[in-house]
Each structure stands twice: as C-alpha cells, then as structure tokens.
Amino acid sequence: MKEKIKSFIRENKYLEILAYILQNNQLLNSSGDGTFSKDIDSVYNYAIGVANKFILQYNGDLSNKTILEIGTGYTKSTMLYMIKECNLKKVYCYDRFNCLHDEDEELIKKFGLDIYLDKLEYISGTNDELLKSIDINSIDYIVSNAVLEHVDNLPLLFSILTKLLNDNGMSYHGVDLKCHNRFKKYGELYFHTFSDKLWKMMGDKIGQPNRKLINDYLSIFKNENLECIMELKYFNKDEIERAKTYLKINDSSIEKYNVSGAQFKLCKK
Numbered sequence: 001m002k003e004k005i006k007s008f009i010r011e012n013k014y015l016e017i018l019a020y021i022l023q024n025n026q027l028l029n030s031s032g033d034g035t036f037s038k039d040i041d042s043v044y045n046y047a048i049g050v051a052n053k054f055i056l057q058y059n060g061d062l063s064n065k066t067i068l069e070i071g072t073g074y075t076k077s078t079m080l081y082m083i084k085e086c087n088l089k090k091v092y093c094y095d096r097f098n099c100l101h102d103e104d105e106e107l108i109k110k111f112g113l114d115i116y117l118d119k120l121e122y123i124s125g126t127n128d129e130l131l132k133s134i135d136i137n138s139i140d141y142i143v144s145n146a147v148l149e150h151v152d153n154l155p156l157l158f159s160i161l162t163k164l165l166n167d168n169g170m171s172y173h174g175v176d177l178k179c180h181n182r183f184k185k186y187g188e189l190y191f192h193t194f195s196d197k198l199w200k201m202m203g204d205k206i207g208q209p210n211r212k213l214i215n216d217y218l219s220i221f222k223n224e225n226l227e228c229i230m231e232l233k234y235f236n237k238d239e240i241e242r243a244k245t246y247l248k249i250n251d252s253s254i255e256k257y258n259v260s261g262a263q264f265k266l267c268k269k
Contacts, residue, residue, distance in 0.1 A: 010185055020182070020202035040107045047078040054078075054143045055086060057172040057265060062086035065140040068130075068164060069093045070157075070173075071147030072122070074101040079120055080113035091120045092134055096151075097207065098124040127153070130160050139164045142171040148217075149175050150207040155220055162224045162268070171226075171266040175217070178260050180209050188235060189243040189257055214259040226266045233261040 009015045055062065065088055069079050072093040079091040100122070108114050123133050142161055151157050165171065183190045192211055194202070202208060214232070221228045235243075235258060244254050 010181075010183075013183065013186065016183060017198070017202060020208075024201065024203050024205050024208075026205075040103060040110060043075060043103075044077060044107055044111055047075055048081050050145050051078045051081045051085070053145065053174070054082065054141075054172060057143075057263075058141055059170060059265075062088060062141065064089045066090045066138060067092070067141045067143065068134065068139045068161075070142065070144040070161075071095060071150070073099050075104045075107055076100070076117075076120060076122065077104070077107055077111065077113055080108060080116045083116040083119050084113065088119065092123060092130075092139075093120060094123045094130060096124070096126070127157050127160050130164065134164050136163050137166045140166060140169045142169070143173070145174045146176045148173050149177060149180075149209050149212065152204065152207075152210055154210065154212060154216070155223070158220050158224050158226075162226065165268065167268055169267065171264070173264045173266070175262045175264065176260075177213065177262070182209065187242050187246060188239055188260070190246055192257070193246055213256050214262060215256055217262070217264070221264070221266060225269050227269050229265040231263040232259050234258050235260045 009019050062082070063086060065086070067079065067082065067088055067090075069091065072079070072095050076093055079093055082088055083091055108117070121133065123129050142165055148154065148157075161171070178188050179191045191199075191209065199208070199211065218228065240254055240258060243257060244250070247254070247257070
C-alpha cells in the first residue's frame with residue numbers, strides 16, 4: 001500500500017512537492033523510514049558488499065588502522081565486518097542524524113559481529129561532535145558511500161575531516177549525483193529546477209540531496225589542499241538533451257551537469 005501511495009504522489013509534481021514539505025516538517029514518515037529490508041540476510045549482504053568496496057579502494061594494508069565512516073545509516077555491520085576481516089585498531093561511525101534501525105542489534109548478533117563492538121564508537125549530531133570525540137591527525141582512512149550528496153554544508157564537513165586525517169591517510173567517497181527518485185518522472189536533473197528556498201522547504205531537515213555538482217566537490221578539495229584521483233560516470237546523451245529543455249540552458253552550460261556519479265580517492269598534498 002505504501003508503494004502505491006508513493007507512486008500516486010509522484011505522478012503529480014505539486015503533490016510530490018507538498019509531500020516533501022510535510023515530510024520535512026515531520027508530518028509524514030521521516031526520510032528513509034520503513035522496513036529494514038526484505039530480510040536481515042539481504043541487509044548483511046549489502047553491508048559486506050560496501051565493506052569490500054572500501055577494502056578494495058584502500059592503498060595498502062588496513063591492519064591496525066583507524067577508520068572513520070561518514071554516514072553509517074541503518075546498521076553498524078559494515079564497519080564491524082571490516083574490523084573482523086582487516087584487524088582494524090578502531091572504527092568511528094558518524095551520522096548527522098541517528099538512523100540506526102532497531103533490527104541492527106539482531107543483525108550484529110546473528111552474524112557474530114558483537115564481539116567486535118568494543119573497537120567501534122558511534123557518533124551522531126552536528127559535525128563538531130567529530131572534533132569532540134576524535135583526536136586531530138588520528139584517522140588513517142575516511143570512507144563514505146552515497147552520503148556526501150546529502151550533506152548540507154560540505155565545506156564545513158571537509159574542514160573537519162582534513163583536520164582528523166593523518167598526513168599519510170587517505171579517503172574514499174562514492175557519490176551519487178542523480179535525483180534519488182525526487183521528481184524522477186520529469187528527468188534525472190529536474191530537481192535542479194527548483195529555487196533554493198523551495199528546495200530547502202522540501203528537505204533541509206531530512207538529508208535531501210544537496211544538488212552539488214562535480215565542480216563544487218573539486219572546489220572543496222582544492223580549498224582543503226587535497227589531492228584527488230577520481231572516476232566519473234556520466235548521464236547518457238538522451239538524458240542530457242532532455243535536461244537542456246527543462247533547465248533552459250545551452251550546450252556550453254549543460255556540461256557542468258554531465259556527471260551522474262563519482263568515486264573520489266583523496267589524500268593531503
């Protein structure tokens with residue numbers, strides 16, 4: 001029934017706008033609320049998939065390293081699995097809003113990950129909580145997966161992350177620049193047509209996409225004196241041609257919207 005209601009709302013742009021405004025003011029279910037997944041096994045399999053991605057992207061041996069995960073979400077099992085597989089020294093899991101699901105503890109116990117909880121510290125709250133809980137220059141590896149595109153103040157977050165990362169450390173961030181199903185019926189880039197004021201009304205309290213483009217990220221990295229190696233994905237030609245119409249821009253201006261996703265590997269210069 002819930003999916004049918006969502007589908008009905010998304011058929012009308014103005015209903016969708018209203019629904020997001022109500023959701024943002026906690027008059028509808030909070031963003032991301034709902035069932036944990038079809039089953040715990042599926043959640044665990046997804047978590048270890050993300051963990052293995054983080055392991056693969058690291059340059060070197062993770063044994064006895066300290067990791068900070070940005071955007072833990074529903075479950076701590078991703079980082080607990082990494083502690084198990086990589087013999088990590090310590091992990092910090094950070095969320096702006098505590099999204100941990102009630103079933104997280106059940107998942108952790110089922111797969112025998114509870115014995116690693118003493119190496120994990122969970123932090124939630126504003127970005128300054130990171131500086132209160134973690135020593136400067138103490139993190140070897142900072143990771144996130146489909147999280148940065150939801151961060152409202154990216155320059156502030158990265159000013160803190162740069163302080164926490166040690167001089168020989170690195171970061172890996174996977175970023176999705178698509179619409180996250182918001183007004184997708186009209187195009188993957190249609191969510192860029194709304195004014196900043198209206199967009200804020202529709203989700204500044206629930207972690208909606210921040211609408212940052214690839215050049216915004218690169219500018220932040222430059223300001224923090226971070227070296228960046230990146231792998232980019234692009235929207236297909238039909239999607240870009242469609243976007244030119246509703247964004248009301250020409251060929252030269254559309255280029256900044258071409259990137260649909262990115263993987264960033266960062267280190268201090």
